[in-house]
Amino acid sequence: MNLKQLSQKLGLSQTTVSRALNGYPEVNEATRLRVERAAAQYHYRPSTRAKGLATGKALAIGHVIPISSKHEMVNPVFGDFIAGAGDTYARHGYEMILCTADDAQEEQVYRGLKARRAVDGVVVHGPRLNDSRIKLLHEIGLPFAVHGRSSGATLPYTWLDVNNRHAFQRATDFLLDLGHTRIGLINGMEFMDFAHRRRDGYTIALLEKGIPVDPAIMRSSEMTEVFGYQSTRDMLALANPPTALLCASLISALGARRAVEEAGLVMGRDVSIITHDDDLSYLKNGDEIPIFTATRSSVRAAGARLAEILLGAITDPDLPHQNVLLEAELMVGRSTGPAPRKD
Amino acid sequence: MNLKQLSQKLGLSQTTVSRALNGYPEVNEATRLRVERAAAQYHYRPSTRAKGLATGKALAIGHVIPISSKHEMVNPVFGDFIAGAGDTYARHGYEMILCTADDAQEEQVYRGLKARRAVDGVVVHGPRLNDSRIKLLHEIGLPFAVHGRSSGATLPYTWLDVNNRHAFQRATDFLLDLGHTRIGLINGMEFMDFAHRRRDGYTIALLEKGIPVDPAIMRSSEMTEVFGYQSTRDMLALANPPTALLCASLISALGARRAVEEAGLVMGRDVSIITHDDDLSYLKNGDEIPIFTATRSSVRAAGARLAEILLGAITDPDLPHQNVLLEAELMVGRSTGPAPRKD
DNA sequence: CGCAATTCCCAAAGCGCTTTGGATGGTGCT
DNA sequence: AGCACCATCCAAAGCGCTTTGGGAATTGCG
Numbered sequence: 001m002n003l004k005q006l007s008q009k010l011g012l013s014q015t016t017v018s019r020a021l022n023g024y025p026e027v028n029e030a031t032r033l034r035v036e037r038a039a040a041q042y043h044y045r046p047s048t049r050a051k052g053l054a055t056g057k058a059l060a061i062g063h064v065i066p067i068s069s070k071h072e073m074v075n076p077v078f079g080d081f082i083a084g085a086g087d088t089y090a091r092h093g094y095e096m097i098l099c100t101a102d103d104a105q106e107e108q109v110y111r112g113l114k115a116r117r118a119v120d121g122v123v124v125h126g127p128r129l130n131d132s133r134i135k136l137l138h139e140i141g142l143p144f145a146v147h148g149r150s151s152g153a154t155l156p157y158t159w160l161d162v163n164n165r166h167a168f169q170r171a172t173d174f175l176l177d178l179g180h181t182r183i184g185l186i187n188g189m190e191f192m193d194f195a196h197r198r199r200d201g202y203t204i205a206l207l208e209k210g211i212p213v214d215p216a217i218m219r220s221s222e223m224t225e226v227f228g229y230q231s232t233r234d235m236l237a238l239a240n241p242p243t244a245l246l247c248a249s250l251i252s253a254l255g256a257r258r259a260v261e262e263a264g265l266v267m268g269r270d271v272s273i274i275t276h277d278d279d280l281s282y283l284k285n286g287d288e289i290p291i292f293t294a295t296r297s298s299v300r301a302a303g304a305r306l307a308e309i310l311l312g313a314i315t316d317p318d319l320p321h322q323n324v325l326l327e328a329e330l331m332v333g334r335s336t337g338p339a340p341r342k343d
Numbered sequence: 344m345n346l347k348q349l350s351q352k353l354g355l356s357q358t359t360v361s362r363a364l365n366g367y368p369e370v371n372e373a374t375r376l377r378v379e380r381a382a383a384q385y386h387y388r389p390s391t392r393a394k395g396l397a398t399g400k401a402l403a404i405g406h407v408i409p410i411s412s413k414h415e416m417v418n419p420v421f422g423d424f425i426a427g428a429g430d431t432y433a434r435h436g437y438e439m440i441l442c443t444a445d446d447a448q449e450e451q452v453y454r455g456l457k458a459r460r461a462v463d464g465v466v467v468h469g470p471r472l473n474d475s476r477i478k479l480l481h482e483i484g485l486p487f488a489v490h491g492r493s494s495g496a497t498l499p500y501t502w503l504d505v506n507n508r509h510a511f512q513r514a515t516d517f518l519l520d521l522g523h524t525r526i527g528l529i530n531g532m533e534f535m536d537f538a539h540r541r542r543d544g545y546t547i548a549l550l551e552k553g554i555p556v557d558p559a560i561m562r563s564s565e566m567t568e569v570f571g572y573q574s575t576r577d578m579l580a581l582a583n584p585p586t587a588l589l590c591a592s593l594i595s596a597l598g599a600r601r602a603v604e605e606a607g608l609v610m611g612r613d614v615s616i617i618t619h620d621d622d623l624s625y626l627k628n629g630d631e632i633p634i635f636t637a638t639r640s641s642v643r644a645a646g647a648r649l650a651e652i653l654l655g656a657i658t659d660p661d662l663p664h665q666n667v668l669l670e671a672e673l674m675v676g677r678s679t680g681p682a683p684r685k686d
Numbered sequence: 687c688g689c690a691a692t693t694c695c696c697a698a699a700g701c702g703c704t705t706t707g708g709a710t711g712g713t714g715c716t
Numbered sequence: 717a718g719c720a721c722c723a724t725c726c727a728a729a730g731c732g733c734t735t736t737g738g739g740a741a742t743t744g745c746g
Contacts, residue, residue: 001458002732013696018734028694045458049401050732052392053701060440067426072643073624074426079417083410086443095461097403098439100429115344115388117702118438225597226627251625254568254597261604281416282594284569300415345702356726361704371724393702396731460732 001042010038021046048095060095061085061310062119064109066126069102071222075126076251077278077299081147084303085123092311094120107136114142121314123147123306127159127193143317145310147302150193158313160306160324164194164276167295167328168201168246171274174293174330175244176209179339180272184217184242186231186252195220195248198276202246217242228255236263236271243339247275250283253292257335272336276328290333297328344385353381364389391438403438404428404653405462407452409469412445414565418469419594420621420642424490427646428466435654437463450479457485464657466490466649470502470536486660488653490645493536501656503649503667507537507619510638510671511544511589514617517636517673518587519552522682523615527560527585529574529595538563538591541619545589560585571598579606579614586682590618593626596635600678615679619671633676640671 007017012035020027020035027035038044052058063085065078082096089096097119101109110133113119121143124133130152137144138155146159175183185202188195199220203213216238219231228247235242236259247253253275260271267273277285277294285294309322350360355378363370363378370378381387395401406428408421425439432439440462444452453476456462464486467476473495480487481498489502518526528545531538542563546556559581562574571590578585579602590596596618603614610616620628620637628637652665 003734004732014733015697015735016695019695022734026694031694043454043458045455046734047396047732048459048461049392049395050701051734053390053396053703054732054734056701056734058392063441065422065426065429071624072426074422076419076422076623076625078422079419082441083408083415083417083443086408086441090442096441098406098425098429098441099433100426111386112388115386116391118391222625224625224627226630257601280419281414282419282565282567284567287569346704347702357703358705358727359725362725365704369724374724389704390702393731394704396733397702397704399704399731 001044003044003046006038006042006044009042010035018046058118058120059093060097060119061089061307062097062099062113062122064099064101064106064113064122064125066106067100067102068222069104071224073222073224076249076283077280078125080278080280080298080300081125081303083281084300084305085307086303088304088307088311094311106133110136110142111140114140121145121310123310128191129193129196131193143310143314145306145313147306148193149197151196156321158309158321158323160302160309160326162194162297162302162326162328164197164328165201165204167276167297167330168198169205170201170330171246171293171295172202172205175246175272175274175336176205176211178244178272178336180242180244181211181339182214182217182240182242182244184232184235184245185219186228186245186247186256187218187220188223188248190220198246198248223249223252225251225255225258228252229259230255232256232259233262236260236265242271244272244274244336247273247292250275250277250280250285250292250294253335268335268337270340272339274336277331285331286333290331291335293333293336294331295328296331297326302326344387346387346389349381349385349387352385353378361389401461401463402436403440403462404432404650405440405442405456405465406468407442407444407449407456407465409449410443410445411565412447414567416565416567419592419626420623421468423621423623423641423643424468424646426624427643427648428650429646431647431650431654437654449476453479453485454483457483464488464653466653471534472536472539474536486653486657488649488656490649491536492540494539499664501652501664501666503645503652503669505537505640505645505669505671507540507671508544508547510619510640510673511541512548513544513673514589514636514638515545515548518589518615518617518679519548519554521587521615521679523585523587524554524682525557525560525583525585525587527575527578527588528562529571529588529590529599530561530563531566531591533563541589541591566592566595568594568598568601571595572602573598575599575602576605579603579608585614587615587617587679590616590635593618593620593623593628593635593637596678611678611680613683615682617679620674628674629676633674634678636676636679637674638671639674640669645669 003014007014020032099109124146127146127148127150131150134153149159149161190196217235221227260267274293277296279298346357350357363375442452467489470489470491470493474493477496477500492502492504533539560578564570603610617636620639622641
C-alpha cells in the first residue's frame with residue numbers, strides 16, 4: 001500500500017493524506033481521523049526512501065564501528081551502547097545504520113556515508129588522541145557526536161564522555177588511602193583517549209602523594225581477559241610486586257583475578273583490584289554487593305543520551321556544540337582491602 | 344554533486360553516466376573511463392535513497408536485536424556477529440540497519456520494516472522454540488535468514504546454525520570418558536532454541552550411558568558471569584555435587600571457575616569444566632592452550648556466511664532455502680581432567 | 687447583500703536516480 | 717549505391733513521497 005493507493009481508497013488527494021498523517025494544520029480534524037484510521041487499517045507506512053528523497057533528510061544516523069585491525073576486535077561495550085541509542089532513534093523515527101571499518105578504510109567509510117547521503121549524522125566511536133575524524137567530519141560537513149573525547153582536538157565538537165581522569169584519580173586515591181603504594185595499572189590502548197585520561201588520573205594521584213610512577217607495573221593493550229591475566233601474572237612475579245591493581249575493564253579484571261588466585265593469593269586481602277565497570281547487561285559486577293570495587297558508568301545510558309543530543313543538533317544546526325561529562329560512581333565491593341603489612 | 348551535475352560537467356546525458364557507472368554494455372569503453380574518473384574526482388556517489396526509489400530495492404538488510412525485557416540484556420555475541428555480517432554487506436554495497444526490540448514490540452518492528460520498505464531482508468537473531476517470527480515473516484513476505492534454528496517450525500526457511508546438540512553430546516561424552524558421572528549443566532534460557540538443543544545433546548549422552556538425568560544439577564538462565572557463579576556455588580553445596588560442569592558460554596564459565604576456586608577446589612582436577620566458546624574477539628579462550636576445554640565455533644564467521652546466504656536469496660528469490668549446519672570444534676584445554684576418585 | 691478572510695482541499699512540480707524506447711551515425715555486405 | 721545492423725548516446729517517464737501555489741467553498745462582518 002502506497003500513498004497513491006491509500007488516497008484513492010479515501011477519495012482524497014495525496015496532498016491531503018500526506019498532510020493529515022504528518023500533522024499539518026490545513027486539514028479538517030474529522031478528515032485527519034478518517035485518514036489515520038485507514039492508514040492503520042491498511043498498515044500504511046510511508047516509504048523511508050521516498051520520504052527521504054522528498055525531504056532531503058536521510059532519517060538515519062550512522063554508527064561506524066572501528067574494528068581494530070590488529071586483533072580484529074569489536075569493542076564489547078558496543079552492544080550496550082547501541083541498545084541505548086537504538087531506543088532513542090526508534091522514538092524519533094530514525095533508523096540506525098551500522099558500518100564496520102578498520103583503520104585503513106575509516107576515512108572512506110565516512111566520506112561514503114556523506115556522498116551517498118545515507119545518513120543525517122554519525123556517532124564517532126572509540127576516539128583516539130588527536131583523532132583525525134573530527135577534522136574530517138568538519139570538512140565534509142557531516143554532523144556528528146563523539147562517544148568520548150579527543151585530547152588535542154582544536155575544533156569544537158559535540159561529545160559525551162565519562163570523567164575518566166577523575167574516576168581513576170579517585171580510584172587511585174582510594175587505594176592509597178588503604179595504604180597501598182605499589183599500584184599496578186592495566187590499561188586499554190593508550191592511543192585511545194579514554195585510556196590516556198585514565199592513566200593521567202592514576203599518575204596525578206600517585207604524584208600528589210609523592211609516589212613514583214613505575215612503568216614496570218603499567219600495562220596497556222586491548223582489554224581482553226587474557227591480557228588482564230598475563231599482565232597480572234607478570235607483575236606479581238616482579239621482585240617488588242604491586243599490592244593493588246587498577247583495571248580498565250571488567251573483562252581484564254576477571255583475568256587479573258584469575259592470575260591472583262592462580263598465584264595462591266586472595267583478592268581483597270593480598271591484592272586489591274579496582275576496575276572500571278561499563279555496567280554491561282551481560283557482565284554485571286555482581287548482584288547487590290559488587291564483586292569488584294569499581295568506578296561505574298552505564299554505557300547504555302550514555303548511548304541513549306548521546307543519540308538524543310545528536311538528533312537535537314541535527315534538528316537545530318545553529319545550536320552550540322553540547323558537551324556532557326558524566327561522573328563515574330565509585331562502588332565499593334569485595335575486591336579491595338587494606339594494604340598487606342610487610343612482615 | 345549529483346548525477347545531473349556530473350553529467351553536465353561531462354557533457355553527457357544522465358542516462359549515459361548512470362550506465363557507465365553501473366557497468367552496462369551500451370557505453371563506449373573510453374567514455375566509461377572518462378566518467379569513472381570524473382566520478383572519483385568529484386567524489387560522486389549515487390544517493391542511496393534515490394537509487395533505492397528508482398530500483399525498488401532498499402539495498403539494506405535489517406537486524407532486529409531482541410532485548411530481553413526481563414534483564415534488558417543484549418546478547419554479547421551480537422557485536423561479533425555484526426562485524427562478520429558487516430564485512431559481507433560492505434562488499435556487496437548493502438547497508439546494515441539495526442533495530443532493537445523487546446518481546447512486546449517485536450512483531451511491530453518487523454512489520455514496520457516491511458511497510459516502510461526500509462530493507463530487502465532481515466536476519467532473525469536469537470530464535471526460540473516455535474518462533475512466531477518465522478510464520479510472521481513468511482506472511483508479510485519479507486525475505487529473512489535465521490541465525491540458529493527454531494524447533495517446531497513447520498514452514499521451510501533459511502538458516503545457519505551450529506550443531507549444538509552434537510557439540511554438547513560430544514562434550515558430555517568427553518566428560519563421561521574421563522570417568523565423570525555427576526555432570527552439571529549451566530545452560531542458557533531453554534526457550535531459546537540453541538539452549539534447548541544443547542540440553543538435548545547433554546541428556547542423550549547421559550541416557551546412552553544409563554546415567555540418570557538429575558534436575559538438581561541443571562540450571563538455565565541468562566548467560567551472565569553471576570549466573571555461572573551462583574549456579575556452580577549452589578551445585579557444589581549439594582550433598583552429591585557434580586565433578587564436572589557444562590557451560591553454555593565462556594562468560595558463565597568464568598563465573599563457574601570463580602565459584603570453584605572460591606570453594607577451595609582446583610579446576611581441571613576437582614571440578615572439570617567444558618564450555619561453549621563463540622570465539623568472541625574480546626573474550627578469547629586463552630592463547631595457544633585454551634583455558635577451558637571448549638566446543639568452539641566462530642560467531643563472526645557465522646555472521647559473514649549467513650549474510651552471504653541472505654543476499655544470495657534476495658538476488659535470486661527462486662533459490663531453495665539454504666540450511667547450513669556448522670560443526671563445533673572440540674578444543675581440549677586445561678579445565679578438564681579425570682574424575683576425582685572417591686576415597 | 688457583498689466582499690474579504692478562512693478553511694479545506696487539490697494538481698503538479700520536484701527530490702536523484704534507473705530504465706524504456708528511440709535517434710543517430712558509422713560499418714559491412716550484396 | 718542501398719540496406720540492415722551495430723554501437724553509442726539521449727529524452728523522458730517513473731519510483732513514492734513532500735511541498736508549492738492555487739482554487740472553491742464557507743464564514744465573518746459592515
